[in-house]
Amino acid sequence: MSGRVVVVGAGLAGAKTVEALRAGGYDGTVTLIGTETDRPYERPPLSKGYLQGNEERDAAFVHPADWYATHDVELRPGTTVTSLDLAAHDVVDAAGGRTGWDHLVLATGSEPRRLDVPGADLDGVLYLRTLGDSDRLRAALTPGRRVVVVGGGWIGLEVAAAARSAGCDVSVLVRDPMPLLHVLGPELAAMFADLHRANGVDLRTRTEVAEVVATGDGTGVGAVVLADGTRVDADVVVVGVGAAPRVGLARDAGLTVEDGVVVSAHLRSSHPQVLAVGDIARAAHPLLGTHVRVEHWANALNQPATAAATVLGRDEPYDRLPYFFTDQYDLGMEYVGWVGPHGYDEVVVRGDVGSRELVAFWRREGRVVAGMNVNVWDVVDDVQALIRSGAVVDRDRLADPDVALADLV
Incomplete structure (x- = not known):
C-alpha cells in the first residue's frame, strides 16, 4: 500500500x-x-x-x-x-x-497538571514526564534529602518508593482520605497507604498545599506550607497531581x-x-x-x-481491556478491567490483604468488572476471561483460592 x-x-x-x-x-x-x-x-x-x-x-x-x-x-x-x-x-x-x-x-x-500555588516555579519543584525529568529527579534523590511528594496517584507513590529506596526522608501529601481512593476504592486503597507508612513515608491525607516557600537565601525549595498553616520542610518537591x-x-x-x-x-x-x-x-x-x-x-x-x-484497510477493532501495573517496594501489582461510572457493588478478595498477597475482584450485579493481582502472578489472562464472559459468579467460589479461576468462566 x-x-x-x-x-x-x-x-x-x-x-x-x-x-x-x-x-x-x-x-x-x-x-x-x-x-x-x-x-x-x-x-x-x-x-x-x-x-x-x-x-x-x-x-x-x-x-x-x-x-x-x-x-x-x-x-x-x-x-x-x-x-x-x-x-x-x-x-x-x-x-x-x-x-x-x-x-x-x-x-x-x-x-502533567501543574501545581497552581505561590512558589510552584521555584528551583527544586519537579515534575515527572520526560526522560530528562527522570534524570533530574534521579540526581536529586540522594540519602538524607527531604522529599515532599504532592499527590497520591501512581506516579506520586512510585516516586515516593524510589525516594525511600534511595535513603531520602519522604512525605506524601494527599487531598483525599487515602491515596488511590478514586482508582481502587477504600477497600484496597488502604493497603497502599499501609505499605508506604510501613516503609517510613510520612503520609498526610486530607491536606491542601497553600504555598511552596524558598530557603532563607532564596536559592531553592525550603518547605511546603499547607492550608492549615503546617510547614513541611523540603529540599525537593515532586508534583504528581494528574x-x-x-x-x-x-x-x-x-x-x-x-x-x-x-x-x-x-x-x-x-x-x-x-x-x-x-x-x-x-x-x-x-x-x-x-x-x-x-x-x-x-x-x-x-x-x-x-x-x-x-x-491498511483491515477490520481489526481495538477491544483490549484497560490494563496497568505498578512496582512499589516489595509489592508488584497488575490491574485489568474497568469499573466505569456505574461503580461496583463489592470487592471480593481471595488471599490476604495484610500480607499483600491476593487477587481482588470488583463486582457489579454479580459480574466481575475488574481484577487486581498483588504479588500473585500468571492470573491476568484468567481474570480477563472472567470479565469478558460477563458471567454471574458465585461469591464464595470467587473468594476461594482452591477454586481455579479458569473454572469460574
Whole structure:
C-alpha cells in the first residue's frame, strides 16, 4: 500500500504505530515527528526501574538508534507541530514547514497538571514526564534529602518508593482520605497507604498545599506550607497531581474532542483519515459499550496495531481491556478491567490483604468488572476471561483460592 502516513508524537504510541505499519506491509512514506530531542522511549521506567537505579537508561528506548533508518522511517525529533491543516492534508511545524499526509495519526500523549500555588516555579519543584525529568529527579534523590511528594496517584507513590529506596526522608501529601481512593476504592486503597507508612513515608491525607516557600537565601525549595498553616520542610518537591491529554492540535483543527480525541473502535476520529492512539484517544470500546480513555502504558503499546490495521484497510477493532501495573517496594501489582461510572457493588478478595498477597475482584450485579493481582502472578489472562464472559459468579467460589479461576468462566 502506497501513500504517506504522518505520525505526530514520538513516544511509545508513535513509535509502535510506525513499527506496526511496516510490520503490516505498508510500503509508503512514513514520518514520525516528535518535540523531544531523544528518540522514542517508554515512560514506565521513568518512575520505576530507571528512577530506582535498577535499569540502564538505554533500556527505556523503544528501538535501537538505527531502527528508523533501517525500516525507512523518517524520524524528526526536536520538531514541534503547531497546527493541522485538515483541508490541505498538511501538518505545520514551528518553522513554518508543511508535511503532507494521506493518513495522520495523533499520538501526542499527555502532560502533567501543574501545581497552581505561590512558589510552584521555584528551583527544586519537579515534575515527572520526560526522560530528562527522570534524570533530574534521579540526581536529586540522594540519602538524607527531604522529599515532599504532592499527590497520591501512581506516579506520586512510585516516586515516593524510589525516594525511600534511595535513603531520602519522604512525605506524601494527599487531598483525599487515602491515596488511590478514586482508582481502587477504600477497600484496597488502604493497603497502599499501609505499605508506604510501613516503609517510613510520612503520609498526610486530607491536606491542601497553600504555598511552596524558598530557603532563607532564596536559592531553592525550603518547605511546603499547607492550608492549615503546617510547614513541611523540603529540599525537593515532586508534583504528581494528574495529567491532561494534549488535545490542543486536534481541538484547534476542529476534530471532536471530549476528554480526549473521540475515535471509533478502529481509532478513526471525526475526520476519517485522522486517527488517534494512546493517552489522547477516547475510543469506543466494543465490550464495554462506551468510549474509554486510558492514560496507561498498555494502550500506547497495543492501540498502534489497530491504527496500522485501519490505515491498511483491515477490520481489526481495538477491544483490549484497560490494563496497568505498578512496582512499589516489595509489592508488584497488575490491574485489568474497568469499573466505569456505574461503580461496583463489592470487592471480593481471595488471599490476604495484610500480607499483600491476593487477587481482588470488583463486582457489579454479580459480574466481575475488574481484577487486581498483588504479588500473585500468571492470573491476568484468567481474570480477563472472567470479565469478558460477563458471567454471574458465585461469591464464595470467587473468594476461594482452591477454586481455579479458569473454572469460574
